[in-house]
Amino acid sequence: MITFEGVSKRFPDGTVALDDVSLECATGEITVFVGTSGGGKTTALRTVNRMVEPTSGRVLIDGADVRDRPPAELRRGIGYVIQQAGLFPHRTIADNIATVPYLLGEGKKRARARARELMERVGLDPALAGRYPAQLSGGQQQRVGVARALAADPPIMLMDEPFSAVDPVVRGELQAEFLRLQAELHKTIVFVTHDIDEAIKMGDRIAVFRTGGKLVQFDTPKNLLAAPADDFVADFIGYDRGIRRLSFVPAAELELDDRAVLPENASVAEARATGADWVLLTDSGRRPLGWVAVSGLATDRSLQHMPRAPLGHTFNVRADSARAALDAAVLSPSGLAVGVDDDGVVVGVASPLDLTNAIGRESAR
Numbered sequence: 239m240i241t242f243e244g245v246s247k248r249f250p251d252g253t254v255a256l257d258d259v260s261l262e263c264a265t266g267e268i269t270v271f272v273g274t275s276g277g278g279k280t281t282a283l284r285t286v287n288r289m290v291e292p293t294s295g296r297v298l299i300d301g302a303d304v305r306d307r308p309p310a311e312l313r314r315g316i317g318y319v320i321q322q323a324g325l326f327p328h329r330t331i332a333d334n335i336a337t338v339p340y341l342l343g344e345g346k347k348r349a350r351a352r353a354r355e356l357m358e359r360v361g362l363d364p365a366l367a368g369r370y371p372a373q374l375s376g377g378q379q380q381r382v383g384v385a386r387a388l389a390a391d392p393p394i395m396l397m398d399e400p401f402s403a404v405d406p407v408v409r410g411e412l413q414a415e416f417l418r419l420q421a422e423l424h425k426t427i428v429f430v431t432h433d434i435d436e437a438i439k440m441g442d443r444i445a446v447f448r449t450g451g452k453l454v455q456f457d458t459p460k461n462l463l464a465a466p467a468d469d470f471v472a473d474f475i476g477y478d479r480g481i482r483r484l485s486f487v488p489a490a491e492l493e494l495d496d497r498a499v500l501p502e503n504a505s506v507a508e509a510r511a512t513g514a515d516w517v518l519l520t521d522s523g524r525r526p527l528g529w530v531a532v533s534g535l536a537t538d539r540s541l542q543h544m545p546r547a548p549l550g551h552t553f554n555v556r557a558d559s560a561r562a563a564l565d566a567a568v569l570s571p572s573g574l575a576v577g578v579d580d581d582g583v584v585v586g587v588a589s590p591l592d593l594t595n596a597i598g599r600e601s602a603r
């Protein structure tokens with residue numbers, strides 16, 4: 239556990255970067271520091287490995303003051319990942335990853351073998367081991383940065399905007415893979431970001447900082463969205479926090495309707511009888527095929543021959559959140575989200591109204 243006890247930092251020019259910050263980063267969890275630019279997130283992170291010394295207060299790791307340990311020794315147990323990866327440009331990928339093992343006196347052969355193993359862990363092709371950083375994409379470089387931080391197997395990792403320098407798609411992949419890795423490794427992680435979506439996705443707990451180095455709220459993502467401590471936090475989370483909260487509602491709680499789900503050999507008359515504007519056609523195994531708009535269907539033939547709009551995305555009723563259902567609804571030509579089970583079989587559809595009701599129920603809790 240990392241404990242901040244009344245930590246303040248005033249730089250020599252008078253800037254107060256941290257103002258009496260107290261919080262605990264639990265062992266094996268991801269604690270995210272989020273907030274306005276200049277809010278003191280990076281400064282707080284750097285007090286843990288003594289890159290910044292507090293003016294007052296203490297930082298403890300498992301109860302021991304970090305000031306009682308020489309910085310070099312302290313940092314061997316703390317991985318550090320920064321934006322743009324911060325790789326050594328003239329060293330190969332393998333040598334970048336093996337930096338700390340080399341420093342610890344590990345032989346070249348063993349350190350390089352470990353580097354290759356770590357490359358696989360973070361989703362990099364070991365064939366890239368002999369390349370130089372400039373020969374990799376931004377996303378690949380970030381993975382190298384993570385692998386390098388993991389090389390000494392430190393119990394603690396400090397990550398300062400580690401995925402900010404890449405495009406949103408790559409960032410999403412890096413986030414998801416890092417969460418998978420963390421589920422195995424259970425490191426104690428402090429993660430700085432200015433992106434509230436990233437904070438909610440990555441954090442077991444989130445600390446919100448505001449200008450002047452004040453910690454305004456420290457809570458789980460779910461509680462933060464449900465009960466922002468003040469207007470600053472509410473503003474920071476955004477007016478769309480109702481939508482964000484859907485991430486915490488399991489899709490299984492949605493009431494799905496299957497009246498407008500028909501086999502593709504059903505007739506236009508059957509489609510009309512549903513009273514729905516759109517019907518979802520399924521194959522013989524009740525897997526979804528696409529949508530048919532009911533209005534304007536003049537003939538009374540099988541729906542099979544009618545113009546069909548694409549299915550769009552589906553959501554998994556067991557594994558996904560209501561947020562995934564919302565995304566599916568927004569992207570669907572019918573405005574309805576199709577819920578499927580693990581085998582891809584249709585369970586039913588959810589309308590935007592069902593999703594609004596889910597937000598209402600979540601708010602009432």
Ligand SMILES: Nc1ncnc2c1ncn2[C@@H]1O[C@H](COP(=O)(O)OP(=O)(O)OP(=O)(O)O)[C@@H](O)[C@H]1O
Binds near residue numbers: 253277
């Ligand atoms: N070495 C320094 N000397 C003087 N002021 C500093 C120093 N380092 C940081 N600051 C100031 O301390 C405040 C907090 O900076 P910090 O980098 O911790 O904020 P941050 O929340 O990480 O911001 P960002 O999201 O923009 O990176 C800012 O006003 C910054 O200008």
